[in-house]
Amino acid sequence: MLDIADELHRWARQGRPFAVATVVATSGSAPRQPGAALAVDDDGTAVGSVSGGCVEGAVYELCQEALRTGETLLERFGYSDEDAFAVGLTCGGVIDILITPVGAPAPGEPAGNAGTLTAALSAAASGDAAAVARVVGGPARLLGRALLVRPDGSVTGTLGGHPELDRTAVHETRALLDAGRTATVEIGADGSRCGEPVRLLVESSVPAPRMIVFGAIDFAAALVRAGKFLGYHVTVCDARPVFATRARFPEADRIVVDWPHRYLETQDLDARTALCALTHDAKFDVPLLERALRLPVAYVGAMGSRRTHLDRLDRLRAVGLTELELNRLRSPIGLDLGARTPEETALSIAAEIVANRRGGTGTPLTGAHTPIHHDAPAALDRIGPASVA
Template sequence: MLELARSLAERAAAGRPLAVATVVGVDGSAPRAVGATMFVDADGAVVGSISGGCVEGAVVEACHAVLEGADPAVVRYGISDEAAMGVGLMCGGDLDVYIERLPAQDRPVLEAARDGAEVSVGTVVDGPRELIGTRVAELTDDRLRDSGAEGVTASRIRAEHEERARGGRSVTWRVQCGPLQLTVFTDVALVAPRLLIFGAVDFSAALADAGRLLGYHVTVCDARAVFATPERFPGAHEVVRAWPHVYLAGTAVDERTVVCVLTHDLKFDVPLLALALDLPVAYVGAMGSRRTHERRIRALREDGVAESSLRRLHSPIGLDIGASTPAETAVSILAEVIAARSAASGRSLTETDGPIHRAGESALVAG
């Protein structure tokens, strides 16, 4: 649900009835991960995707049924179904899709997610019929006891949900309640990760555009005021005129922050990289030829940067895909960022075997 917070918030504010379908489990290979969302309104408009096209038609039908009064429920689609040919999920995996009518009380959290806040929603998606669709925040001990789900408290379920949410990923999990088991989906919307681009050059403009498309909050920074202008970087959320290392020292970063240094000028690069490589960020990359890279490494060593820190530096920046233009170079850089974030090889999938999607994206986690 939170994946489409902006569109859902707009339609919820208009009072439109909405049915929301969310992937809450993936078993085997599937096009999209847990948390993927689509929704259907009463006029038949469809927004989003839960399978890249494979089962959307069947899910739309189920959404219309919910809008017409059907109970919320998890529906499984996949190769194991007799109807697999009909729904078209031929990639060999199974999707568990939770379908519900959007509750009116979700509007504030959708608006918060739309505005960039870090929020989470926990929903009971399987268990006693009277609890399905209940938000974790609304669970009470009396409701659990009345439904036959005993031996666990609402506060424990809320605490478990909050712990899952702190993990930063949408996930489905189970909790044993006496003779019954509840399945809970924790939907998470994080604050956008930061992409810090240093150097107001053409490559930076292309990288800002591509980074924004991938969901980053993009900042371009350069000390040269004549180049660091918002008009030159429409894809950036902010353009900062400051010495790069001074700006980096005073701005907030975290373990998801990406730092890309595109200046290839030692007077900017050395103090900036010396600082960046000592910060707990996800990725540090620097543009330049191999000769520039060698001079930069020598200068960083002379500046006292440890070998262990130098090993974190991605330089020359990007994957070897034959990129030449600024737009192609942006693809090369962000491909390396994604590979580094996922601890993936960066090799062609034709040269690898096993599941395409990693185990961390799959279905149910025991409570």
């Protein structure tokens, strides 16, 4: 649901009733992961996707039904059968979808379940960290109930069952929020691990992952565009003010004129951050990479020829980096696409970042027997604006 939070938050502020269908579980070759959503308002306007097209029509009708009845629904869609008009996943697999009607609470009315969901949408649309937990399996009376947890521990909403259910759900939800993850968890209806099972979908909304591009060159401009396309908050840093300008990088979120290593030392970075050194100049690269390769970030890449790479490794060894630390460096940066232009090079770098993040190999899928969708070693970024499964 949080992957389309911007539009849904706008609908909620306008008082437009809508129903949102959310993928809550998948198996096999399902095209979308838990958290992916399709929403339909009372005028029939639709936004989002739950299956890449396979079952959108049927889900659209279920959303309209939920709007008419006000009831929460849980539906399963599986393999397509031989009937060409059957509703199923043409690519194979099974998805469970929760359809929830949402209407803005009347003025002065205490926020109920709809208020919890609209609060979650507001947090996601504003870029604030929060996580929403919804009941997607278990006692029918609890289906669709939600609570919202913020980093400071404050909670909006209730799952409406045993008091210990809320307490345990908050604990589990906060743990997933701390990791920036979206996942399903199962707890007992009484808050224990052995009571009647209640399955929760927890969607985390955290600020966009960061990409910092060091070196304000033409290749950097193309990489900024690719980074923005992938949902990163992109900063360009260069010590030369004549190059690090808004005119050259209109799509960057931030432009910094400073020495790369000095700027890096001022930043609080997390395990989702991608650092791309495009300067290929030892006086910039070595002090930058000396620090970058010791940080707990997701990706560190450096541009340059293979000869430059070997010289860079010698310089980094000389300043004390270990072989284990050097093995984290992606250099020459990017995947082998035969890239030449700035745009092609940006594509190869972006592809390597995605492969690194998702656990991909970078090899062609044609003729391969590897999974199309990999389970990443750690879920490090949000769905759409929010998290990954």
